Amino acid sequence: MNRRFSLFNATSLTLGFAFLYLPMVILIIFSFNASKLVAVWGGFSTRWYGELIQNEAFLDAAWVTLRVALLSSTFAAVLGTMAAYVMVRGGRFFGRTLFSGMIYAPLVMPEVITGLSLLLLFIAIGLDRGIMTIVLAHTTFSMCYVSVVVSSRLVTFDRSLEEAALDLGCTPFDAFRSVTLPNIAPAVISGWLLAFTLSLDDLVIASFTAGPSSTTLPIKIFSSVRLGVSPEINALSTLMIGVVTIGVVVASLVSKRAIARQQKDEQEARRT
Amino acid sequence: MLQDGSKSIFAPWSDPAATPLIRFQSVSKKFGHFTAVNDLNLDIYEREFFALLGPSGCGKTTLMRMLAGFEATSEGTILLDGQNIAPVPPNKRAVNMMFQSYALFPHLSVADNIAFGLKRSPMAKSDIQDRVEEMLKLVRLEQFARRKPHQISGGQRQRVALARSLAKAPRLLLLDEPLGALDKKLRQDTQFELMDIQERTGTTFVIVTHDQEEAMTVASRVAVMDQGELVQVDTPDRIYETPNSVYVADFIGEINLIEGNISPIEADRYALDWAEGQPPIIGTSQEMLREGTRCHFAIRPEKLAISAEPPTDRANCVTGTILDIAYLGNMSTYIVELSNGQTLKAQVANNRRIARRTFTWNDQVSLSWTDTAGVILTR
Ligand SMILES: Nc1ncnc2c1ncn2[C@@H]1O[C@H](COP(=O)(O)OP(=O)(O)O)[C@@H](O)[C@H]1O
Ligand SMILES: [Mg+2]
Numbered sequence: 001m002n003r004r005f006s007l008f009n010a011t012s013l014t015l016g017f018a019f020l021y022l023p024m025v026i027l028i029i030f031s032f033n034a035s036k037l038v039a040v041w042g043g044f045s046t047r048w049y050g051e052l053i054q055n056e057a058f059l060d061a062a063w064v065t066l067r068v069a070l071l072s073s074t075f076a077a078v079l080g081t082m083a084a085y086v087m088v089r090g091g092r093f094f095g096r097t098l099f100s101g102m103i104y105a106p107l108v109m110p111e112v113i114t115g116l117s118l119l120l121l122f123i124a125i126g127l128d129r130g131i132m133t134i135v136l137a138h139t140t141f142s143m144c145y146v147s148v149v150v151s152s153r154l155v156t157f158d159r160s161l162e163e164a165a166l167d168l169g170c171t172p173f174d175a176f177r178s179v180t181l182p183n184i185a186p187a188v189i190s191g192w193l194l195a196f197t198l199s200l201d202d203l204v205i206a207s208f209t210a211g212p213s214s215t216t217l218p219i220k221i222f223s224s225v226r227l228g229v230s231p232e233i234n235a236l237s238t239l240m241i242g243v244v245t246i247g248v249v250v251a252s253l254v255s256k257r258a259i260a261r262q263q264k265d266e267q268e269a270r271r272t
Numbered sequence: 273m274l275q276d277g278s279k280s281i282f283a284p285w286s287d288p289a290a291t292p293l294i295r296f297q298s299v300s301k302k303f304g305h306f307t308a309v310n311d312l313n314l315d316i317y318e319r320e321f322f323a324l325l326g327p328s329g330c331g332k333t334t335l336m337r338m339l340a341g342f343e344a345t346s347e348g349t350i351l352l353d354g355q356n357i358a359p360v361p362p363n364k365r366a367v368n369m370m371f372q373s374y375a376l377f378p379h380l381s382v383a384d385n386i387a388f389g390l391k392r393s394p395m396a397k398s399d400i401q402d403r404v405e406e407m408l409k410l411v412r413l414e415q416f417a418r419r420k421p422h423q424i425s426g427g428q429r430q431r432v433a434l435a436r437s438l439a440k441a442p443r444l445l446l447l448d449e450p451l452g453a454l455d456k457k458l459r460q461d462t463q464f465e466l467m468d469i470q471e472r473t474g475t476t477f478v479i480v481t482h483d484q485e486e487a488m489t490v491a492s493r494v495a496v497m498d499q500g501e502l503v504q505v506d507t508p509d510r511i512y513e514t515p516n517s518v519y520v521a522d523f524i525g526e527i528n529l530i531e532g533n534i535s536p537i538e539a540d541r542y543a544l545d546w547a548e549g550q551p552p553i554i555g556t557s558q559e560m561l562r563e564g565t566r567c568h569f570a571i572r573p574e575k576l577a578i579s580a581e582p583p584t585d586r587a588n589c590v591t592g593t594i595l596d597i598a599y600l601g602n603m604s605t606y607i608v609e610l611s612n613g614q615t616l617k618a619q620v621a622n623n624r625r626i627a628r629r630t631f632t633w634n635d636q637v638s639l640s641w642t643d644t645a646g647v648i649l650t651r
Contacts (some may be wrong), residue, residue: 158373158375160371160372160373160375161375161377161378163340163342163362163369163371163375164369164371164375164377165377165388166341166342166361166362166363167340167341167362167363167367167368167369167389167437168363168368168388168389168392168436168437168440169363169364169389169392169393169440170363170392171363174392179377182379183378183379264422
């Protein structure tokens with residue numbers, strides 16, 4: 001009994017979590033600090049949140065970030081799903097292994113390199129840097145996450161369902177739309193949420209691909225911090241932590257619950 | 273079933289003028305270097321209930337998938353109504369398939385599953401509603417229309433799959449081991465249900481099974497397959513009575529096989545020398561067999577008569593001792609050992625109470641049969 005939660009386990013758990021979350025907890029606490037001095041506690045207040053709402057520059061950046069995240073995660077969901085479908089269902093075709101390896105490469109590619117190469121590309125083709133370039137860049141790196149999530153669902157998805165749809169008169173696209181998609185939707189949604197949160201908090205790639213008129217929130221925060229940490233930044237960061245946390249939690253819940261349920265249904269449907 | 277006296281006999285395969293619904297012309301299917309179906313020729317006729325029978329892995333599913341359009345033939349052509357179906361994609365074929373796993377759409381209700389194919393046909397919306405109800409009634413699932421597939425039992429799911437594949441009134445319905453997952457009682461009920469539905473709808477059915485009893489029960493004709501080849505295609509009774517090979521004889525039901533050398537007697541009568549000190553077996557064959565051909569004589573256990581004294585009026589008679597008796601309820605199987613060590617099975621209907629049984633272990637008995645009771649097999 002005691003074994004299951006020994007002193008050692010408790011200690012390592014505490015240390016681990018402290019290591020991960022203490023900085024964030026401090027940041028959140030200080031975002032409610034009444035004092036303007038960052039390191040001195042002057043009592044509880046939501047003053048900085050109020051000031052934040054007045055700050056046009058931050059609001060603009062937030063709006064840019066939100067639009068970029070919505071667009072890029074949607075593109076990534078579509079492209080990532082298509083890529084996953086081809087890799088799982090496409091059968092064997094020339095260069096399949098290379099193709100699947102290349103889709104996953106951005107997962108391990110240093111962001112600086114992704115950012116830099118995209119910057120060079122945009123310059124080479126003469127694309128003015130702005131919201132659209134950030135959207136393209138974010139789509140590029142987040143679609144591989146979507147494709148990982150979606151293909152793990154597709155491999156467990158009973159192929160004969162698609163064949164049954166074809167047999168009953170669907171074109172291959174209709175079969176995908178009316179049978180495959182409804183059944184892999186939870187995975188696509190959780191992939192979309194993942195892409196959304198990745199886009200929200202990306203600094204490196206956005207810095208390379210943003211133009212002067214398209215500052216995202218992480219860029220804005222980073223540049224203001226260089227002039228000194230203000231409590232306002234703490235408040236903003238706290239809000240971002242909140243949004244990202246919600247996104248990630250919802251994404252994992254959606255995929256876990258729905259995938260588990262559907263697999264159970266399929267298993268039951270197969271058993272008699 | 274079909275040789276019912278009141279009806280005219282349904283046998284388009286023996287009518288040379290009849291045109292088949294499906295014709296396989298030298299069809300082969302290779303997966304890499306592996307040949308799953310080898311140079312197969314087969315005609316299937318309209319309104320037939322055709323059974324493909326064979327051990328697992330012999331190519332039955334592959335054959336079905338070529339008909340449905342999920343696999344292309346490697347060689348040869350398949351004609352449906354005289355048309356080559358190779359260029360027709362699965363969604364354009366007048367063929368529907370009931371999948372081994374049922375493949376019901378988990379996100380759709382029973383009614384929507386059945387309506388799925390109809391919605392993709394030119395049928396009017398109001399007619400679709402009627403057709404779905406008709407189908408639900410046919411498979412007796414009216415009360416379950418709104419349920420999802422995981423909310424109904426296995427037997428019900430199987431009926432939904434059947435209704436869904438019948439809804440579009442296909443020319444040809446393919447059933448891939450449709451009853452494989454059902455228990456014996458439900459399975460037998462469903463077999464009769466299938467035959468009933470087939471008769472009422474007039475659809476041509478091709479059923480895959482590895483259960484020989486099932487094939488014999490439902491089918492108008494049975495094709496026995498082995499390693500991608502057809503061994504015999506015939507009516508169930510002929511498959512049972514006159515198998516064309518040891519493989520078929522052994523695959524369908526129980527049989528006694530005796531190996532020996534042939535010597536012709538007269539016309540179609542032959543003698544089979546099979547053991548020292550035993551009289552030769554007298555049998556008949558339509559084939560011309562040469563002196564000394566190595567053959568098997570095959571005879572069903574129920575064709576052997578068992579008696580205490582050798583009868584005088586039968587062409588063949590051997591004697592031995594009863595080694596074992598298997599009581600099967602409606603009948604008993606006697607395993608009789610002959611003096612040369614060969615054992616034969618004889619099956620006798622138990623139309624008397626068990627206490628009045630005539631023979632018991634170690635009794636000396638005679639087994640006898642007529643010259644036409646068995647078949648001589650050359651392969
Ligand atoms: N897509 C495939 N790729 C390679 N081999 C296959 C494929 N489909 C079937 N086979 C092989 O073909 C043979 C026949 O399979 P199948 O038609 O499914 O047999 P059955 O339905 O009679 O059990 C098997 O040996 C199987 O391994
Ligand atoms: Mg099979």
